[in-house]
Amino acid sequence: MRISGQASVVFLSVAVLLGASPPSLAQTGTPASPAPAAQLRLPAGTTFVTELEGIREYRLANGLKVLLFPDATKQTVTINTTYLVGSRQEGGGETGMAHLLEHMVFKGTPTHPNIPAEFKTRGVDFNGTTSYDRTNYFMTMPATDDNLRWGLGLEADRMVNSFIAKKDLDSEMTVVRNEFEAGENDPGSVLLKQVQSVAYDWHPYGNATIGNRSDVENVPIEKLQAFYKRFYQPDNAVLLLAGRFDPQLALDTVAATFGKLAKPTRVLDREYTVEPPQEGERSVTVRRVGDEQILMSAYHVPSALHPDYAAVDVMTDLLGDTPSGRLHKALVEGGKATAVGGFARLRPGPTLTLFYAFLPKDEAVGPVRDTFLKTIEDFASTAPTQADVDRIKALNERGFENIVANPGQLGVQLSEFMALGDWRTFFFLRDAVQKVTPADVQRVARAYLRPVNRTLGQFVPSERNESVAIPTAPGVQDVLKGYTGRAAVAAGETLDPDPLALEARVRRETLGGLKVATLPYRSRGAKVELTLNLKFGNENALRGRTTAAGFVGEMLERGSSGLSRQDLQDRLARLKSTMNVSGSATGATVRVSSDRQNLPEVLRLMTTVLRQPAWNAQEFEQLRREAVSGVEAGRNDPETLASLAFSRHFMPAGAKRGDVRYVPTLDEQLADLRALTLADVRKFYEDFWGGNVAFAGVVGDFDAPAVTAQLSQALSGWTSKTPYERVKAVNTQPAPANVTVEVPDKANAVFLAGLSFPLTDLSPDYPALVVANYVLGGGSLSSRLADRLRQKEGLSYGVESGFSADPRDPDALVQAYAIYNPVNGAKLEQGFREEVSRAVSGGFTDAEVAAAKQGLLQARRLARTGDATLANALATQGDLGRTFRTSADFDAKFAALTTAQVNAALKKYVDPSKFSLFKAGTFKK
Known part of the structure; x- marks a missing residue:
């Protein structure tokens, strides 16, 4: 029952998300x-x-x-x-x-x-x-x-x-x-x-x-x-x-x-089907084109309302967690699988707990399957330690606290618990998990993780009739009788998302190479969000080193001086915080989510992670195997293949393999990954990583001067060996193409269309093009493309368009995306071309433009209500030399647009005949 926050994605550029007026x-x-x-x-x-x-x-x-x-x-x-x-x-x-x-x-x-x-x-x-x-x-x-x-x-x-x-x-x-x-x-x-x-x-x-x-x-x-x-x-x-x-x-x-709606006179039928106990191992084999093998094992367990469920949930995490879980230790660290996991279904009736393992297609499955099942079904023979159980409790507690701190997310999360019969079960199960003991876990493992109760990839008859009877759960009111929960999370103050109101609260400082923007306020649950962006490298120095660059961030998360990967995870769980480090060839990003009390210690931990990597060889090999397996899996994925063809078409003309802007083929990616060594990754870190060009944004409940000083101290004296020079975006306008990629045995196909031209987001025409895209295919289910291809003709579950422009360099891209049944390919392509041509030739109506402007501004305002989004925006503003006043200017420009300006910009830049189209799927009968 690992609870995690949910994120809503708004398909707008970073600059657009930086502010809005209602x-x-x-x-x-x-x-x-x-x-x-x-x-x-x-x-x-x-x-x-x-x-x-x-x-x-x-x-x-x-x-x-x-x-x-x-x-x-x-x-x-x-x-x-x-x-x-x-x-x-x-x-x-x-x-x-x-x-x-x-x-x-x-x-x-x-x-x-x-x-x-x-x-x-x-x-x-x-x-x-x-x-x-x-x-x-x-x-x-x-x-x-x-x-x-x-x-x-x-x-x-x-x-x-x-x-x-x-x-x-x-x-x-x-x-x-x-x-x-x-x-x-x-x-x-x-x-x-x-x-x-x-x-x-x-x-x-x-x-x-x-x-x-x-x-x-x-x-x-x-x-x-x-x-x-x-x-x-x-x-x-x-x-x-x-x-x-x-x-x-x-x-x-x-x-x-709602009160005026009549109370129904009908009576809902009583559900009376009870699943009988399973009487032997079951199996199923799926044979389809693919590039990974998967093992999955399911076991019947009681309802989420049964006293055993909390222990089942902890048991599932003890087996399936990464990196502490027993399956990870036995299979991933043992080099037999690339990824493992487990999850228990949350159901009011008798349910399942499931485990899975991914392994390369050339791995002999028999030994892996034997280890997989033995690890699961021998769990009860070795009781978990109290430290093991406490680790899972801490991870669950952190997840619950993050959800409770966000009422909007909690409101949606509660739907699953309402289905149990009462929303209060959300809090009841949270507390029940914290009461689980190692003995409880061992008891339920012995009761339910048995071969006779298993469904896997084969069937083996049993010599005698055995079954696992799943006990009946008490009624929800009996479960909750006398339960009082905990004190409600302390509410915070109101943070006005108007860009000028936000800017009035921001404090900006430059400390050497570090630019820090802080926005302190009394947040719900005293939560704090932090983003730190590091910039490094230059075009010449980065040549041939992009593969190593992609590994550094993940290696930093997998161990530091005196701290293993598990130690880092445990420390963050105890601090009720999360930290993510990601890196590319040209920079790195650190994101921290914590609270006022724990933030200072988390920042000290962040300093250790960034500056004292452990470079564990076993962790590197696990990571490299995962990367190879992921690329191999892409060979038969329409989304991957269409996106790759699209990206290669629009990469700068003349880009050669090794260039930082070059997009490698799958074969080239695999060759680079197989040749990569830990020494390559470590050398990239030593040559490029440093804090001499850094931008930070912090939002929430914290001591701004203290946090600023701690960030400065964290980066002090940490300087990249390589001079930094921003790698500029290069616009390319290739000849129109119509590319079809055949992928065997796929029921769903992917469609991509793109058109590029030179433009920045400070161009006078940029606001008009953002609004034009919103009408054409952005915003929601209601758009020209969605109305035609989804609502009217029913050709696609997901269809949308996007527009982006670089904030510094003249490089803009209009693109469209759809999924569809391959037999409908001609209709979908025709519909796309006709709708784009109709928009360019006939323009949009006053009503469409007015609705788009209003919806866009509301969406921008909504996006600024998230603290993590604001922290990212502050860090980005520091890099671009902007403030929330820039966001207010954008809003004013959007609000002032006329229909004539929107239509003129669309006609000026978008030529329907110049779109390049990419389709991937099973088109041959």
């Missing part, structure tokens, strides 16, 4: 100061149920559960609606229907006929997800009273009034089928689906959520409508609001919108 919306404005929870006036029909760690639960008369989690720290609000229905509730011939319905609910209602367009206009970060036991929809947006009322009204409306129309099913079915095909490209996903199917005889947990292809293609609209009407009702849903909002206004609005 667009003008009717009745917008900062929410009123929230009333204390104890003083809330309960609307008619609303009752208070319970409170735990800052979250309050209410119940409407129609059965809707309402959770309020106010937090004024960020100026965003998240609305998450969870329906307690997933693939588990699907009947015969209906597999995949819950997921298909998730897509259909975005198709609109009579009151909201174009939901994607509304999301785009308000700059909403949104999604829907379907699992085995629940379906959820979430939206995160700037916190205004108007957005709150609009969002709640929309969710209440589509709960019971969604179209679920035949015409929408006809187009969306092919989109979902394309998503199914994308999963079929991944050997690991295919194997997991097969193992899961074989592990269950009768329970619907044996079915993949994406469903059976024929069911998805042929489900009658009447069945989908009946499924919707049965399960999308207030008594089967949980509504959660998290972030900055007025609780009284929220409760009143929920009562006014």
Whole structure:
């Protein structure tokens, strides 16, 4: 149950993300100061149920559960609606229907006929997800009273009034089928689906959520409508609001919108299928084209509500964790596998814990399989130490704390625990893990990690009838009886994401070669985010050394003076912090996430990591094997091959192998990796790494002078041996190409299109091109390309366009991306060309441009509510010589654009006939 934060990606350039002013919306404005929870006036029909760690639960008369989690720290609000229905509730011939319905609910209602367009206009970060036991929809947006009322009204409306129309099913079915095909490209996903199917005889947990292809293609609209009407009702849903909002206004609005929905008269069927005990080893073999071997082993274990589950979860991590896990020690460090792992499914019913191992295609599988199974099933013979268990507890605790510190992420994370029967199980299981002992782990390993309870890649009959009976879990109310949780995380102050307001709080200093920008404020949970960028090298000195450069950062994370890789992980877990070091040929980035109390020690640890590498030969060989295996796997991956062909086409003309801008082929990458030595990597570090050109950004709750002084001391005297000269971006405008890469046995194909021209992000035409891209294919599901290729024709699950321009050098790129069934290739290419030509020749409408400007500005504002994003922005600003005033200038330019300017810029730079196209997939019958 390792919990980690979720990240939302906005496809905008770094410069665009640096700031935003809110667009003008009717009745917008900062929410009123929230009333204390104890003083809330309960609307008619609303009752208070319970409170735990800052979250309050209410119940409407129609059965809707309402959770309020106010937090004024960020100026965003998240609305998450969870329906307690997933693939588990699907009947015969209906597999995949819950997921298909998730897509259909975005198709609109009579009151909201174009939901994607509304999301785009308000700059909403949104999604829907379907699992085995629940379906959820979430939206995160700037916190205004108007957005709150609009969002709640929309969710209440589509709960019971969604179209679920035949015409929408006809187009969306092919989109979902394309998503199914994308999963079929991944050997690991295919194997997991097969193992899961074989592990269950009768329970619907044996079915993949994406469903059976024929069911998805042929489900009658009447069945989908009946499924919707049965399960999308207030008594089967949980509504959660998290972030900055007025609780009284929220409760009143929920009562006014959801409260008017009638309580259903239907009664949901009682689920009575019980999976019988497994009576012998099971096996499944998948044979497909690929370049890696995978082993996967599944074992039946109790529900997440059973007392054994917390110990099962710790046991799974003790086996599957990297680098401390027993599988890693036995297989990866033993040179038999390139990667291993394990995870326990979180389910209200009897579930599975699974383990896996990746190994090169030329490795003899028999000995590896024997070691793999022996390591798992002999676990109970050697009890874990208290230190082993404490390590896993620390990692889990850190993950939980990071989620709790972000109400928006917690709101979405709680959906899985709502499916257990009560959202409070999130906190209950957090605490249950901390009570697990080594004896508990050894006991559950002995009970469940047995051959008779295993599903692997073969079947072996047993000499006698054996089974592992999975005990029945108590009811959720019995589990939670008397449970009080912990004190709620301390809330912080509000940080205004307006760029000028942010700039007013920033403190910038130059200390030798280090430029530091700090933005201290009282954050939720006293969290701190830090980014440190190092710059080094020059074009001539870097020639032929890019492969070694890519290894340095990861080697630094794998051991320092007196500290092994495991020691570093343990230290960071105890400090409730994370640290990531990444490097390339021209620089390195260190990212730290910590809190006020632990940041000083983490920075001391960072100094050791950066300046005193251990250069462990065994870790290097593991890393090199992983890299080789990854490149080999790319030989049969359409995404990899299309992207590689695209990148090589647009690399600078005349670039030779060894040049820092050169893009090597897969064969060249493999040759370089196989020739690489630890001495090469160490020599690159000694020649180039140093702190004499550095830029840092720090955001959160910390002592700014102390942190600045500590950063300066960390880099003091650490100087690169090689003079630094920035490697400039070089724009190339190759002749248009139309390239097809044949990849055998792949159900899904990848389409890429690109057009380059000289332009920087300070060009007068840059803002207009950003907006033009937003209308064409950026922003959300609502765009010219998405409306045509996904919404109308159902050719692609994922289609979008992007535009980027270098901040210093005249190098810009317009590109488009889509996935699709290979048989639809001609239609997709035709649709792309026609939509781009229509945009260039006919231009965009005033309404499209106005909506794009508004959505773009909202998205930029939303992006600035994340502390890690702000820390990255501050470090980047130091390098570019910019501030948040630059961001404010960008916003002003976006807001002032006219439709004529947007259309003129698009026509000036984008010639539809000059796009280069790249397609990878199985096109030959």
